[in-house]
Amino acid sequence: MQDSAQEGCSVTYGAYPGEEPVFSSGVKIGGWRELGRNRPDALSEKAKAKVWVADVPEMLGRFYTLYDGDRRLPRACSAGFAPTLPPLDYATRRKLWQAGNLEALYSLSYPKGALKNWSNLEDVEIVIRPSQPHSMNILALESVDEAACVARTSIPGYHPLRQLRVWPPWRGTGVERESLWVENVLEALDTPGEWVLNTQERKLYLWPTGEEPGDGILAPCLRELIRVEGDVEVEGPTDIPVRGLVFKDLTFTQGDRGVWTKDDAGIQHDWEMVDKDAALVRLRGAEECAIQDCKFFNSSGASAVRLDLYCQRNRVVGNEINHLGGAGILLIGYGPGTKDVNKHNEVLNNHIHHCGEIWWHSQMIVLSQSGENQVAHNCIHHVPRKAICLCGVRPQFFNRERPISRECARMIRWDEIGDLGEWPESTIPLGGGLLSIWDKVIPFLHTRNNVVEYSEVYRTDEVLGDGSAINMSGAGRGNIIRRNYGHHILNPNIHGAIRTDDYQKGTLIEENVIFRTNSEAGLCLRHENYTVNNVVVDIRSARPMSSGPGIPSDYVWVGQMPFDGSRIVKNIFFHPGGEQGFYIGGARDGSGPFEHLGKMESGEVDRNVYFAANAPQGDDVIVELRKVGHEKNGAYTDPLFVDWENGDFRLKPDSPALKMGIKSIDLSNVGLTEDFPERFK
Numbered sequence: 001m002q003d004s005a006q007e008g009c010s011v012t013y014g015a016y017p018g019e020e021p022v023f024s025s026g027v028k029i030g031g032w033r034e035l036g037r038n039r040p041d042a043l044s045e046k047a048k049a050k051v052w053v054a055d056v057p058e059m060l061g062r063f064y065t066l067y068d069g070d071r072r073l074p075r076a077c078s079a080g081f082a083p084t085l086p087p088l089d090y091a092t093r094r095k096l097w098q099a100g101n102l103e104a105l106y107s108l109s110y111p112k113g114a115l116k117n118w119s120n121l122e123d124v125e126i127v128i129r130p131s132q133p134h135s136m137n138i139l140a141l142e143s144v145d146e147a148a149c150v151a152r153t154s155i156p157g158y159h160p161l162r163q164l165r166v167w168p169p170w171r172g173t174g175v176e177r178e179s180l181w182v183e184n185v186l187e188a189l190d191t192p193g194e195w196v197l198n199t200q201e202r203k204l205y206l207w208p209t210g211e212e213p214g215d216g217i218l219a220p221c222l223r224e225l226i227r228v229e230g231d232v233e234v235e236g237p238t239d240i241p242v243r244g245l246v247f248k249d250l251t252f253t254q255g256d257r258g259v260w261t262k263d264d265a266g267i268q269h270d271w272e273m274v275d276k277d278a279a280l281v282r283l284r285g286a287e288e289c290a291i292q293d294c295k296f297f298n299s300s301g302a303s304a305v306r307l308d309l310y311c312q313r314n315r316v317v318g319n320e321i322n323h324l325g326g327a328g329i330l331l332i333g334y335g336p337g338t339k340d341v342n343k344h345n346e347v348l349n350n351h352i353h354h355c356g357e358i359w360w361h362s363q364m365i366v367l368s369q370s371g372e373n374q375v376a377h378n379c380i381h382h383v384p385r386k387a388i389c390l391c392g393v394r395p396q397f398f399n400r401e402r403p404i405s406r407e408c409a410r411m412i413r414w415d416e417i418g419d420l421g422e423w424p425e426s427t428i429p430l431g432g433g434l435l436s437i438w439d440k441v442i443p444f445l446h447t448r449n450n451v452v453e454y455s456e457v458y459r460t461d462e463v464l465g466d467g468s469a470i471n472m473s474g475a476g477r478g479n480i481i482r483r484n485y486g487h488h489i490l491n492p493n494i495h496g497a498i499r500t501d502d503y504q505k506g507t508l509i510e511e512n513v514i515f516r517t518n519s520e521a522g523l524c525l526r527h528e529n530y531t532v533n534n535v536v537v538d539i540r541s542a543r544p545m546s547s548g549p550g551i552p553s554d555y556v557w558v559g560q561m562p563f564d565g566s567r568i569v570k571n572i573f574f575h576p577g578g579e580q581g582f583y584i585g586g587a588r589d590g591s592g593p594f595e596h597l598g599k600m601e602s603g604e605v606d607r608n609v610y611f612a613a614n615a616p617q618g619d620d621v622i623v624e625l626r627k628v629g630h631e632k633n634g635a636y637t638d639p640l641f642v643d644w645e646n647g648d649f650r651l652k653p654d655s656p657a658l659k660m661g662i663k664s665i666d667l668s669n670v671g672l673t674e675d676f677p678e679r680f681k
Contacts, residue, residue, distance in 0.1 A: 003242065003245065004242050004243045004244060004245070005243055005244025005245065006244075007243075009244060010244040010245070010246050010288070010290075011244060011245055011246065012246040012247075012248055013245070013246065013247050013248070013250070014246070014247070014248035014249050014250070015248070015249035015250060020249075020251060021249075021250050021251065022250075022251040022252075022253060023225045023226065023250060023251065023252045023253070023280075024218075024225075024252075024253050024254040025220045025221045025222035025225060025254055025255055025256065026067055026218030026219065026220055026221075026253075026254040027057055027059060027060055027218060027219050027220070027221050028215070028216075028217070028218055029054050029056070029057070029066075029204060029213075029217045029218065029219055030054065030215070030217075031054050031055055032052045032053070032054045032206070032212065032213040032217075033052060033053060033054070034052055034053075035048060035051060035052070035053055040186050040205075042185070042186035042187050043186050043187075043189060044187075044190055046190070047186075047189050047190055047207060050192070050207050050208075051189060051205050051206065051207050052205070052206050052207075052208060052212065052213055053203050053204065053205050053206075054203070054204050054206070054213070054217075055202060055203060055204075056197070056199075056202045056203065056204055056219070057219075059221065060219055060221055061199070061221075062122075062123065062197065062199050063197065063219045063220055063221070063256050064256055064257040064259065064300060064301070065219075065220055065256055065257050065299075065300035065301075065325070065358075066195050066197075066204075066206075066217065066218070066219055067216075067217070067218045067219075067220070067254050067298065068193075068209070068214065068216055068217055068218075069214070069216035069218075070253075070297075070298050071298065072298055072299075072300065072323070072325070072357075073193050073194070073195055073206075074191075074193055074194055074195075075183050075184055075194065075195060075196070076183060076184060076185060076186070076188040076189040076190070076191075076194040076195065076196045077127075077181055077182075077183050077188055077194070078114075078181045078182045078183070078185065078187065078188040079181065079188075080179065080180060080181045081110060081111050081114045081180055081181070082111070082164060082180065083108060083109055083110060083161065083162040083164060083180065084109045084110060084111055084149065085109045085162045086162070087160075087162055087163045087164070088104060088160055088162065088163065093160060093163075097402075097403060098402075098403075100403050102156060102403065104160035104161065104162065105156035105157050105159070105160055105161065106142075106152050106153050106155075106156055106157075106161070107150060107151075107152055107161065108126070108150070108151045108152070108153070108161040108162070108180075109149060109150050109162070110149055110150075110151060111149070112149050114182070115141070115144050115146075115149075115151050115182060116144060116146060116185075116187075117143075117144040117145075117146055118144075118185060119200065120198045120199060120200045120201070121141050121142075121143070121144065122140065122141075122199070123184055123197060123198060123199050123200075124140070124141050124182060124183070124184055124185055125138050125139060125140050125141070125182070125183050125184060126138075126139055126141060126151075126153070126180065126181070126182050126183070127180070127181055127182075127183060128157060128161060128164065128179065128180050129164070129179030129180070129360075129464075130157070130158060130159040130163050130164060130179070132158070132159055132163075132269075132466070133464050133465030133466045133493060134269050134361060134385075134464060134465070134466040134467055135158050135159075135269045135270060135271070135361045135464075136359065136360050136361050136464070137157045137158055137270075138183075138259075138260075138301075138358075138359075139153040139154070139155060139157055139260070140153065140154045140155070140259070141153060141154070142154040154262075155260055155261065155262050155264075156406065158269065158270045158406075158407065164179050164180055184196055184197060186205065189205060189207060190207075191207065192207050192208065192209045193207065193208075193209045194206075194207050195207070204219070218254060220254050220255055220256035220299075220300065221256070222255055222256060223255055223256050223257070223258050223277050223278055223279075223302050224255070224277050224278075224279060224280065224281075224282050224302075225252050225255055225280045225281065226247065226252075226280070226281045226282070227277075227281075227282045227284060228242050228245055228281075228282070228283045228284070228286050228289060229242065229284045229285055229286075230242045230284070230285025230286060230287075230310065231285065232284060232285040232309055232310060234275070234309070234334075237338075237339065239285050239309065239310035239341065240285070241285045241286050241287040241310055241311075241312070242283075242285060242286050242287070242289065243286075243287045243288050243289070244287075244288050244289065245286070245289045245290075246289065246290040246292065247281065247289075247290070247291050247292070247294060248290070248292045248293055248294070249292075249293050249294065250294045250295075251294065251295040251296075251297075252280040252281060252294065252295070252296045252297075252299070252304070253280075253296070253297055253298045253299055254298060254299060255280050255299045255300060255302045256300055256302070257300035257301030257302060257325055257326075257358060258273075258276060258277065258278035258301060258302060260273065260406075264276065264406055264410075265335070265406065265410030265411050266406045266407045266408065266410070266411075267332060267366075267368040267369075267391060267407075267408065267411070268368070268391040268392070268393070268394075268407065268408060268473060268474060269361070269407060270406060270407050271327075271361050271362065271363060271366070271389070271391075272303075272327065272330055272332065272362075272366060272368070274308075274332055274335065274410075274411055275308050275309060275332070276306075276308075278301070278302045278303060278306070278326065279302055279303040279304065279305055279306035279330065280296055280299060280302055280303070280304055280305070281294075281296075281304070281305050281306075282305070282306045282308065283305075283306065283307045283308065283311050283314060284306075284308045284309055284310075284311075285308075285309060285310045285311070286307070286310070286311050286314055287310075287311070287312045287313055287314065288312075288313045288314065289314045289315075290314065290315040290316075290317065291305055291314075291315070291316045291317070291319065292315065292316075292317045292318055292319070293317070293318045293319065293677045294319045294320075295319070295320045295321075295680065296319065296320070296321045296322075296324065297320070297321070297322050297323050297324070298323050298324075299323075299324050299325065300324075300325040300326070300358060301325035301326045301358040301359050302324070302325065302326055303324065303326045303327040303328060303329070303330050303362075304319070304321045304324060304327075304328050304329060304352075304355075305319070305328070305329045305330070306329075306330045306331075306332065307329075307330065307331045307332070307342065307345060307370070308330075308332055308333075308342075309332075309333060309334055309341070309342065310333075310341040310342065311331065311333070311341075311342050311345060311370075312341065312342070312343055312344050312345065313344045313345065314345045314346070315345070315346045315348070316329055316345070316346070316347045316348070316350065317346065317347075317348045317349055317350070318348070318349050318350065318675075318676060318677050319350045319351070320350075320351050320677070320680040321350060321351065321352045321353075321355065322351075322352070322353050322354050322355065323354050323355065323357065324355040324356070324357065325355075325356070325357050325358030325359060325362075326355065326356065326358065326359045326362045327355065327356065327359075327362040327363055327364060327365075327366060328350070328352040328355055328364040328365055328380070329347055329350065329352070329364070329365050329366070330365075330366045330368075331345060331347070331366065331367045331368070331370035331373060332366070332368045332369060332370065333368070333369035333370045333371075333446055334369060334411075334413065334446075335369060335393065335408075335410075335411025335412050335413050336369070336392070336393050336398075336411065336412050336413065336417065336441060336444035336445060336446075337412070337413025337415075337416035337417060337444055338413070338416040338444070339413065339416070340371070340446045342369060342370040342371075342446065343370060343371045343372040343373060343446070344372050344373065345370070345373045345374075346373065346374045346375075346376075347365060347373065347374070347375045347376075347378065348374065348375075348376050348377055348378070349376075349377045349378065349672055349673050349675075349676055350378045350379075351378070351379050351672060351676065351680060352364045352365070352378065352379070352380045352383070352387075353379075353380065353381045353382045353383065354382045354383070355383055356383050356384040356385060356463075357384075360384040360385065360463045360464050361384070361385055361464055362383075362384065362385060363385055363386040363387070363388070363389035363471075364380045364383050364386070364387050364388065364460075365378065365380070365387065365388045365389070366389045366391070367389070367390045367391070367447050367450055367475075368389075368390075368391050368392065368447060369392060369393075369411070369445070369446045369447055370446060370447055370450075371446045371447055371448040371449050371450055371476065372448070372449045372450065373450045373451075374450075374451050374453075375388065375450065375451070375452045375453070375455065376451070376452070376453045376454045376455065377453075377454045377455060377670075377671065377672060377673050378455040378456075378671075378672075379455065379456045379457075379671045379672045380455065380456070380457045380460065381456075381457065381458045381459045381460065382459045382462065383459075383460050383461075383462065384461070384462050384463035384464060385460070385461055385463065385464050385467060386460060386461065386467050386468065386469060386470070386471050387455075387457035387460045387469045387470060387486075388452055388455065388457070388469070388470045388471070389467075389470075389471050389472075389473075390447050390450060390452070390471070390472045390473075390475045390479055391447060391471075391472070391473050391474055391475055392445040392446070392447045392473075392474040392475040392476060393408045393409075393411060393412065393441070393445065393474055394408070394473070394474040394502060394503045395434045395437040395438040395441055395503060396434060397409045397412065398412065398417065398420060398437060398441050399423055400414070400423075401423065416444075417441075417444060420437055420440050420441070421436075421437075421440070423437070424436065424437065434503075435562065438503055442476060442477065445474070445475060445476040446476060447475035447476050447479070448475065448476025448477050448478045448479060449476075449477075449478040449479065450478075450479045450480070451479075451480045451482070452470065452479070452480070452481045452482075452484065453480070453481075453482045453483045453484060454483050454484065454669060454670050454671070455484045455485075455670070455671065456484070456485045456486075456487075456670050456671035456672075457469045457470065457484065457485070457486045457487075457489075458486065458487045458488045458489065459488055459489070459490070460486075460489055461489060461491040461494045461519070462490075462491060464493075465491065465493030465494055466493070466494060466495065467494050467495065467499065467501075468494055468495055468496045468497055468498055468499035468519070468524060469486045469489050469497050469498065470484065470486065470497070470498045470499070471498075471499050471501060472499070472500050472501065472504045472507050473500075473501035473502055473503070473504050474501075474502065474503045474504060475504060476506075477505060477506030477507075478506055478507075479506070479507045479508070480507075480508045480510065481498060481507065481508070481509045481510070481512065482508070482509070482510040482511050482512065483510075483511045483512065483665070483669075483670065484498075484512045484513075484670065485512070485513045485515070485667050485670045485671070486498065486512065486513070486514050486515070486517070487513075487514070487515040487516055487517070487647070488515075488516050488517070489516075489517040489518075489519055490517065490518055491518070491519060492518050492519060492520070492553070493519075494519045494520065495519065495520045495521065495524040495557060496517075496519055496520060496521040496522060496523055496524030496557055497514040497517050497519060497522050497523070498512060498514065498522075498523055498524070498534075499523070499524035499525075500524070500525055500526050500527060500529045501524070501526060502526065502561070503527070504526065504527055504529065505527040505528040505529055505565075506528065506529070507529040507530070508529075508530045508532065509523070509529065509530065509531045509532070509534060510530075510531075510532045510533055510534070511532075511533050511534065511663065511665055512534045512535075513534070513535045513536075513537070513649050513665055513667060514534070514535070514536045514537070514539075515535075515537045515538060515644075515647065515649070516537070516538045516539075516540065517538075517539055517540070517553075518539070518540040518541065518553055519539075519553065520553060520554070520557055520584070521539065521553065521554050521555060521556060521557035521584055521585075522536035522539045522554075522555050522556065522573075523536060523555070523556045523557070524556075524557040524559070525556065525557065525558055525559060525563075525566065525568070526558075526559030526560075526561045526563075527559070527561050527562065527563065527566070528562075528563070528564060528565035528566050528603070529566055530566065530567045531556075531566075531567065531568045531569070531571060532567065532569055532570055532571070533569075533570045533571060533662055533663050533665075534571045534572070535571070535572045535574070535649050535665055536555050536556075536571065536572070536573050536574070537572075537574045537575075537576075537641075537644055537649065538574070538575070538576050538644075539553045539554065539555050539575070540553060541553050553584075554580075554581060554582060554583060554584035555573040555575070555580070555582045555583070556568065556573070556582060556583050556584070556593075557583075557584050557585040558583060558584075558585045558586065558593050558596055558597060559585060560585070560586070560587050560588045560596075563596065563597065563599070563600050563603070564600055564601045564602050564603060565600075565602050565603045566600065566603040567603050567604055567605075568604070568605045568606075568608065569604060569605070569606050569607050569608065570607050570608065570660065570661060570662045570663075571608045571609070571662075572608070572609045572611075572639045572657055572662060573608065573609070573610050573611070574609075574611050574613070574639060574641070574644065575611065575612040575613065576612075576613045576614070576644075577612060577613070577614055577615075578612060578614045578615045578618075579612060579615045579618045579620075580612045580615070580618070580621075581620075581621065582610055582621045583597070583621070587599070594624045594625060594627070594628055595628065597625065597628055597630060598627075598628025598629060598630070604630065605625060605630035605631060605634075606630060606631055606632060606633050606634060607633045607634060607660050607661065607662070608631065608634045608635075609634070609635050609636075609637060609639050609656070609657045609660065609662065610622065610634070610635070610636050611636060611637060611638050611639060613638070618636070619636035621636065622634055622635070622636050633660070635656060635660065637656045638656075639651060639655055639656065639657040639662075640652040640654065640655040640656070640657070647667065648667075649665050649667065650664045650665065650666055651664040
């Protein structure tokens with residue numbers, strides 16, 4: 001508070017001309033020595049001849065990442081294994097959950113020898129990639145019973161620990177294996193560059209990439225490098241922010257990874273924790289501050305920037321963010337209630353790539369309980385999951401009789417919500433009785449009236465499944481997704497390039513271009529949302545997964561939810577191949593997409609252009625839609641792009657789409673602007 005700028009002024013912390021200040025929490029590890037006679041039995045014979053050891057400096061506690069100069073070193077990682085107990089079916093999980101029996105979230109039955117009751121068990125973690133493809137867990141072990149082959153974690157997983165699935169490998173994550181493994185044990189130290197920390201012995205073991213460890217081995221001692229914090233009254237109605245601080249032309253690197261704790265509150269699917277010290281630069285109770293033209297690189301599971309709780313009229317502009325273990329930029333306000341104070345911020349012109357390297361479920365820009373922000377001209381690529389995520393709290397978490405989970409429920413400011421009335425007896429299938437609750441909680445969902453525009457996203461969703469490149473779920477109304485360019489999104493295990501997911505409505509998706517993706521669809525739509533004047537081109541057939549047949553791809557996926565009020569108008573769906581249905585999905589009653597669209601009580605599907613270049617007579621889509629009352633003015637015709645194969649989706653002057661009132665889209669203004677810092681180009 002005492003460092004705030006005077007009203008109408010700002011205070012800048014910046015680089016001296018010609019200098020490049022670097023903020024790092026790395027502490028040098030020296031005194032390396034060969035193991036000699038004191039070689040731990042747990043090491044393989046090959047490793048014993050290669051591994052070195054050093055004493056951990058007194059100033060360091062437990063750390064979770066290690067660096068060799070500008071490179072993060074991988075922690076020792078075992079081969080994958082599967083739980084010995086089969087997954088629980090949905091009915092059993094639901095029954096246990098309703099009874100408050102959460103033991104399955106802690107307990108893991110494992111193959112004999114896969115886990116041990118190590119003397120430094122508190123240093124050991126298991127990594128779980130559960131059956132739900134949108135999340136991963138990194139959990140500390142609390143106990144291991146080697147006789148019974150049962151382990152227990154210190155905090156619960158997102159899903160029962162036996163709910164696993166084998167996933168195919170993506171982007172350098174290694175060979176295909178079971179989605180559970182152990183890290184930081186000597187038995188797994190078998191590859192150059194890997195390391196193990198034993199905090200009981202205060203020793204660090206390393207298999208160097210060269211003949212011996214260099215002098216640039218660094219261990220981090222901080223998760224946050226800079227925190228700007230106002231007078232934050234979490235339980236009260238009023239916060240007093242810090243004002244007017246600017247951080248410019250600075251470099252941030254080598255922070256440590258945060259760990260989940262028993263008291264953490266998670267946002268949707270535990271992708272991030274609320275109000276967490278897990279970013280290199282963190283604003284917590286800040287107004288009219290800026291993080292501008294800075295570089296964030298080579299750091300662990302922490303994000304680059306967080307705007308937590310009260311944050312208004314702040315700017316995150318012109319930054320280069322790469323090779324982080326976690327997310328890029330997070331805006332996470334207070335949970336559902338009356339305290340709506342994370343808003344009116346700008347996230348502009350940032351280059352974010354090769355992040356999420358430890359937490360694969362990380363999204364690169366996240367708005368959770370944060371509204372009326374502008375997110376524009378960002379370039380995001382080569383990341384394991386979503387580029388941009390707008391989320392809130394889905395209505396099922398507002399059931400006061402439901403056991404309070406880490407995900408979402410702990411965010412809710414129950415005293416401010418009031419009485420929502422009698423809880424529906426049945427909430428299955430998804431939607432069902434919860435729709436009445438949804439209308440009551442929407443006023444408390446603050447991720448609303450955001451504008452996401454002019455951003456380029458590609459090579460996203462490269463590791464996990466589900467979701468999309470730009471995703472909205474459980475957020476408020478009034479969000480606008482417009483004039484973005486999503487292309488080359490090559491994961492058949494996701495639902496679309498742009499998606500409105502469960503309990504999302506009132507979203508305008510306008511004038512975006514989606515080009516060349518093999519996901520389940522180009523656009524994925526649920527509920528009452530509006531899809532206007534988008535261009536979707538070259539949605540390819542998904543390649544087969546290792547565990548089954550290929551997933552068909554289409555241009556629009558229409559969800560099972562009530563679709564009343566939706567508008568799909570003035571879009572172009574252009575397929576360069578042969579016959580194409582263009583719509584996929586449908587209702588849970590088994591009706592297909594056309595029947596589902598025909599059940600809309602309001603809204604429209606009209607004035608769209610469809611074309612399959614190698615099937616000029618394939619106008620079945622128009623015929624089917626007219627049977628159910630849609631596409632009275634739609635057309636099956638070549639829209640006449642200038643040069644779609646080379647990314648020019650403007651329409652030629654004689655385009656029939658122009659005559660239908662469809663706007664031509666020029667992508668020259670999408671992505672990073674010309675004033676993006678020259679030193680990052």
